[in-house]
Amino acid sequence: MYIKSFLFLIFSVSLYANAWWEGKVVYQVYLRSFQDSNNDGIGDIPGLISRLDYLQSLGVDALWLSPIHKSPDYDFGYDVKGYFSIHPALGTHQDFQQLTLQANKRGIKIMMDLVINHTSDQHPWFLASKSSKSNPKRNWYIWSDGKGNQPPNNWRSRLDESSWVYDESSNQYYQHSFFKEQPDLNLRNPEVQKEIEKIMHFWLERGVSGFRLDLANYYMKDAGLRDNPATNSWSKWFQSSVYAYMGQEHLYDKNHPDLANFYRKLRTIADNHNALLLGEVDVDDGEQAIYAARSVSNQTKGTGLHLSLHRDFISNKFSAEGLENIITEHEALMPRDIPMVVTFNNHDHQRFSTTHTAAETRLAALFTLTSKGFPVLYYGEEIGLKDAYVPQALGKDPLPRIMWKPAYFAQIGRDGCRTPMHWDNTAYAGFSKVEPWITFDKEGAVSVEEQEQDAKSLLNFYKKLISLRKQHVALAKGKQTLYKTGIKNLLIFKREYKDQTIWVAMNFSPANWISLNTQITPENILASTHPQTTNLTELGPMQAVITTKIPSPTL
Ligand code: GLC
Numbered sequence: 001m002y003i004k005s006f007l008f009l010i011f012s013v014s015l016y017a018n019a020w021w022e023g024k025v026v027y028q029v030y031l032r033s034f035q036d037s038n039n040d041g042i043g044d045i046p047g048l049i050s051r052l053d054y055l056q057s058l059g060v061d062a063l064w065l066s067p068i069h070k071s072p073d074y075d076f077g078y079d080v081k082g083y084f085s086i087h088p089a090l091g092t093h094q095d096f097q098q099l100t101l102q103a104n105k106r107g108i109k110i111m112m113d114l115v116i117n118h119t120s121d122q123h124p125w126f127l128a129s130k131s132s133k134s135n136p137k138r139n140w141y142i143w144s145d146g147k148g149n150q151p152p153n154n155w156r157s158r159l160d161e162s163s164w165v166y167d168e169s170s171n172q173y174y175q176h177s178f179f180k181e182q183p184d185l186n187l188r189n190p191e192v193q194k195e196i197e198k199i200m201h202f203w204l205e206r207g208v209s210g211f212r213l214d215l216a217n218y219y220m221k222d223a224g225l226r227d228n229p230a231t232n233s234w235s236k237w238f239q240s241s242v243y244a245y246m247g248q249e250h251l252y253d254k255n256h257p258d259l260a261n262f263y264r265k266l267r268t269i270a271d272n273h274n275a276l277l278l279g280e281v282d283v284d285d286g287e288q289a290i291y292a293a294r295s296v297s298n299q300t301k302g303t304g305l306h307l308s309l310h311r312d313f314i315s316n317k318f319s320a321e322g323l324e325n326i327i328t329e330h331e332a333l334m335p336r337d338i339p340m341v342v343t344f345n346n347h348d349h350q351r352f353s354t355t356h357t358a359a360e361t362r363l364a365a366l367f368t369l370t371s372k373g374f375p376v377l378y379y380g381e382e383i384g385l386k387d388a389y390v391p392q393a394l395g396k397d398p399l400p401r402i403m404w405k406p407a408y409f410a411q412i413g414r415d416g417c418r419t420p421m422h423w424d425n426t427a428y429a430g431f432s433k434v435e436p437w438i439t440f441d442k443e444g445a446v447s448v449e450e451q452e453q454d455a456k457s458l459l460n461f462y463k464k465l466i467s468l469r470k471q472h473v474a475l476a477k478g479k480q481t482l483y484k485t486g487i488k489n490l491l492i493f494k495r496e497y498k499d500q501t502i503w504v505a506m507n508f509s510p511a512n513w514i515s516l517n518t519q520i521t522p523e524n525i526l527a528s529t530h531p532q533t534t535n536l537t538e539l540g541p542m543q544a545v546i547t548t549k550i551p552s553p554t555l
């Protein structure tokens with residue numbers, strides 16, 4: 001018994017020690033908008049291959065690709081029609097093979113988006129399931145009789161419709177957590193689980209090094225389909241007047257305890273291939289201790305997801321106090337030594353540089369790449385790409401049409417953050433030679449081409465920060481200690497690994513200077529948001545520094 005647990009411990013420790021992602025940086029590529037190779041206005045895999053040299057020069061270690069499978073594109077790939085296929089607009093299996101080959105040559109891994117909470121309603125599985133109550137695939141989705149002429153229970157989709165769609169031909173309802181065009185799979189069904197395992201093996205064998213798991217905390221629903229209870233949080237109750245979804249405690253439609261068993265199966269497959277499971281955990285404030293420390297609570301036993309993708313940095317205020325709170329909360333909730341994912345941008349939210357100043361954007365970059373965490377960058381953030389204004393009539397994302405709640409969500413459409421990368425200043429920004437699939441803003445950012453020439457550009461700042469992480473193991477995976485100085489707007493933390501110690505001091509005040517009570521010489525500065533050629537004795541407004549010398553700040 002003891003021997004068994006000892007061996008297990010050795011095994012799990014060594015597995016984690018060999019994990020390729022430790023201390024690494026992931027870069028999310030929204031493929032349709034990265035680089036078009038055949039001038040149809042849609043970014044594609046060959047286009048991405050042609051930009052691998054750029055990504056290597058940036059220094060990122062892995063790419064997470066938005067979904068690449070065949071899809072009716074109602075939700076732009078998040079509605080999958082064939083898990084073993086590649087969307088013809090994005091490329092072919094040969095292209096994908098080239099991609100992994102060429103990326104690996106440059107030391108870059110490829111990760112895929114795995115969307116298994118639901119499929120497209122055009123997926124052959126769903127068409128079969130829907131065809132009759134006696135179809136062998138009926139049970140692959142969640143079907144139920146109604147209650148009288150009402151849906152089976154009170155569950156709501158994330159878009160605030162009933163979670164249930166009535167199907168006249170069988171007089172039953174199917175369940176969906178997102179768009180109604182995305183019916184939820186019945187992941188309790190062993191046949192469906194087998195299929196998911198097959199899908200994972202298929203792509204792992206084709207060189208994929210990990211998966212970003214879409215809506216990973218939605219996979220299991222209550223087997224008895226019980227009603228969710230009303231919320232007991234005042235703040236959620238208040239929000240529910242414009243967004244009824246908030247009026248419930250989501251006990252039975254997400255964050256279910258039975259997820260643990262399913263995660264264990266996925267984890268075994270992933271670990272056998274040294275692949276990363278980066279699970280999207282979609283929770284609102286207070287939801288079951290932020291879903292049992294964001295679903296990786298089993299990590300120490302080696303059975304949960306490796307890392308969880310949350311939106312704390314996106315939805316909370318960007319300030320010294322705000323960041324400190326997130327770090328403290330994370331430390332309290334998560335098992336020790338599990339890095340927190342640090343990400344300020346993705347394909348679902350307004351870009352950070354749209355809603356913040358250029359100085360804040362530099363601070364966020366510095367924080368992302370120096371704090372103890374697992375950085376996930378989103379294409380374009382390294383050049384400060386801003387959201388384009390996409391008028392409703394030209395919008396591609398159906399979300400605002402379904403969930404138009406002006407009072408609550410000022411900016412709900414997700415098109416603005418999905419527009420083409422700005423490579424150069426040609427008519428279509430070097431993305432394509434024709435009008436891109438989605439409207440874009442020519443002034444959205446200073447192009448890669450221009451920023452490469454400018455030593456002080458944001459792009460060169462990102463490159464510097466990423467290379468610092470590579471050179472200093474303390475930044476990549478060292479221990480982190482937060483310093484409570486009592487000074488408002490100041491965040492200071494120390495990173496240490498063996499005898500290497502690095503300090504990061506960040507002044508978030510737009511007006512105040514903060515004295516460091518020490519002379520930091522330029523040789524002791526690894527990087528600063530403001531280029532520094534003389535001794536640094538105080539931090540200017542919105543200035544941050546990474547240094548090997550201990551600061552002891554006062555106002
Ligand atoms: C996730 C994705 C989002 C998608 C949704 C449904 O939240 O990030 O883009 O629309 O799941 O798959």
Ligand code: CA
Binds near residue numbers: 037039040042043044
């Ligand atoms: Ca194309």
